[in-house]
Amino acid sequence: MSDFMRRTLLIGSTAGLALLAATAPGHAQRGAPPPSDAIDGYGGYDDDRLYQDQNGALYRRRGGRYEPYAGRVEGGRPVPDRPGAPALRRSAERPPVEAPEAETVPGQPGPAVNPAMKAAVERPADDGPIDYARAYAPIADDPFPVPAFNYKKTNPAYLRQEIAYTGSYEPGTIVIDPRAHQLTLVQPNGRARRYGVGVGKQGFSWSGISTVNSKQAWPDWYPPKEMIARRPDLAGQVSKLQSGVGVPGGSRNPLGARAMYLWQGNKDTLYRIHGTTEPESIGKSVSSGCIRMINQDAIDLFSRVSVGAKVVVLN
Template identity: 50%
Template sequence: MFTSDPSSLRLSRRGFLNAAALGAASVAVSACATTRPEPVEPPPPAYVEPPLGDYATMYGPISDSGFEVPAIPFQKIDPQFLRQIVPDPTGQKPGTIVVDTTGHHLYLVREGGQAIRYGVGLGRAGFEWAGDAVVQWKQKWPKWTPPDEMVARQPELREYSADNGGMPGGLKNPLGARALYLFQGNVDTLYRLHGSPEWNSIGKSVSSGCVRLINQDIIDLYDRVPSKTPVIVTAEVGQPMVASANRKAIPIDAGVPDGSILLGPIRRDTDELF
């Protein structure tokens, strides 16, 4: 017959009670412990456009490619037409240029719901063309060649005709310090975003030209704009005009000069976007 040793029974019973006590203590300790939540990564900071600087600096004199661009008396210009960072009213993707021909503003859309706004002057070409395009050519101190139609209206311009080689770039050139040439598909629209020495025409409707900016502003825009930048020209931001066959640009010059190296062939997907 099997018999149990009373001492082993006592030991086993003692061990069981000790184990039970340790388990209860463990449960009590775990019940009092605080579970720490996993750290949450903060959202990335919203993009903030770097400040542009003060107007005296932005519109001060510039030495550029051998030309001395004079300072602009910015105090005499309506402040809304001076270069500034504003909330983007266009809803377009960053990098897009939007010309508001009603408000006489040009917007360069930036990240973070912002835009850099420039004041513009608009000529007949600025009112006679609306639609979408891309910057297909850029030129510093561009040569100006008035088209034959303009020479016929203004015979005094004949010395600058294509036959006579055009007007060299310079401070008195109607295209100013820079010109951005707009194309639709592979076709030159003859529509330009360009500089002007006539700072007092900004914010106004003038007799000639497309979209003119203060020379200091077109230099700034030129440096920010890469190839194939999309451009939207509209009568009013938020209410785009519909381009039609009857709305053609009045030529300001005879087109991109012969032999110019454009920014490369426009891809088919770009044509479909615009």
């Protein structure tokens, strides 16, 4: 499977995007009202804003997904083409790419999506009784194989559980307790699902409220330059990808099989809830702030969480 196919599965967002302003990238700027002849008020897009990733590439949002934008920009916002004007070509940095043996997701505009990746995103949740032998068994029908997790050598407090819930958060809310190294997904009827997690080490821990702005299966990982500076060993793992220097999605990617991207308002926190290639770190404080999960648990949570879900990280 090509790098392009792995990158095309984008639900709700592209990691690291920020709103673009005329003089200060990363901040919102509302422009003039959208043209009156637009079908939905924004010419088919969700809003009249531009979004910019950490590498300076521009995007617009359509149907909750982000599409590369190579049109005109004035005052920090996109300028619609005049009716009958020739279509602007994409920039040389983002040429159109054909994706053979792929299909378009019904009801979703934008690039084609590899069928295997689509199936991964649509994997149904297992709502039967939690059987650890089944829950942590190897997964062979995902785009990349997920090895079995040896749950017998793990503290039971960090294994997937269904529990009673008497707290005040609404169903669908994710509550993370860094001290207990546990993540709880509140469900209806006084129930919840709890998972063990790895959290930020000293100096990288955080707390607050955010939302799941997007979800991605087998995502690419783009470590910040500061992280690469702190860890020179990463230099040998990264390569030039479509959106910058990073590690392509796959079995060796630190984000694992699934990732949920956490934003606060219109700003990417740069924190993720994600799978891991180091399941032995679950129950420990070792990350750079992200919330790590056993890959099988990340897949299970991914299938239950909606884009827009509230995430509460306790102090």
